[in-house]
């Protein structure tokens with residue numbers, strides 16, 4: 054792990070730093086690389102542009118960890134509105150939602166009501182898919198629990214995310230395979246203790262490959278969220294060896310990262326989905342992108358110095 058990863062992830066939780074970076078010209082210009090913009094129109098434009106390149110989209114309204122019922126209802130309304138716009142504009146897009154944006158920190162029942170409202174609207178609009186993002190380990194069990202409750206209530210336009218740095222993920226992959234639920238597999242973006250997650254990148258990567266194979270063999274349209282070319286090549290080798298057709302899975306990457314690879318894979322006939330975040334609450338998202346690649350931080354500071 055880069056020595057900067059941990060301090061940057063710790064800073065992603067600092068309210069003072071958030072206030073400073075969010076109102077700072079350099080921070081705002083850094084965010085522009087990873088975030089489509091602050092408004093719904095910015096997000097829709099980014100989605101249209103990606104669709105023109107043959108890339109599917111998942112739109113994320115930024116704003117995790119709300120601490121009041123009113124904020125959770127406001128986030129839910131943003132998502133309901135977003136779903137309406139996706140349907141109206143016939144975008145090739147689904148949505149990604151964090152349960153803490155819908156009130157998981159406030160009250161489980163409130164969060165369940167909010168996500169149910171989102172899933173119901175998405176289903177009524179022709180079955181738009183709703184991905185429930187995975188947050189830090191304090192939420193893993195609760196997220197999977199709510200996901201299962203939604204599944205038992207009959208919603209099939211939803212799926213969740215599993216992180217290969219978590220020890221429990223292989224078991225969760227089996228659970229999702231049994232449910233026939235769609236999984237996005239990623240490495241994991243949060244600061245986790247060694248009691249729950251691998252500390253070594255090589256272990257996280259090997260677990261990714263193991264879970265990837267299980268999802269390709271027995272899963273339901275898995276999404277492989279990574280920019281790691283080594284792993285992407287392993288996926289390509291595996292599907293060729295096992296004769297798994299391209300329509301059985303998708304690659305997923307983040308807006309603004311490895312656009313070249315996104316276009317290349319789409320050009321080769323693979324399904325590629327870009328995760329497109331938007332909204333004014335971009336600070337923790339930006340810091341996680343900085344932590345993944347501290348060179349981004351130096352790039353930002355260098356630009357600021359030159360500017």
Ligand SMILES: Cc1cc2nc3c(=O)[nH]c(=O)nc-3n(C[C@H](O)[C@H](O)[C@H](O)COP(=O)(O)OP(=O)(O)OC[C@H]3O[C@@H](n4cnc5c(N)ncnc54)[C@H](O)[C@@H]3O)c2cc1C
Pocket residue numbers: 185186187188214216239240241242243278279280281282305306307310311327328341342343345346349
């Ligand atoms: C579509 C999508 C959805 C995700 N959803 C979740 C989620 O719900 N929960 C969660 O915990 N995490 C999520 N993540 C983040 C994920 O867990 C990783 O933190 C992130 O993808 C970086 O890991 P990597 O697989 O790209 O591999 P790494 O080994 O970290 O990186 C491989 C290469 O990718 C490039 N790269 C990676 N990150 C960056 C960056 N920030 N800036 C520039 N280049 C970069 C670099 O070239 C790097 O060498 C998601 C990622 C994607 C792509």
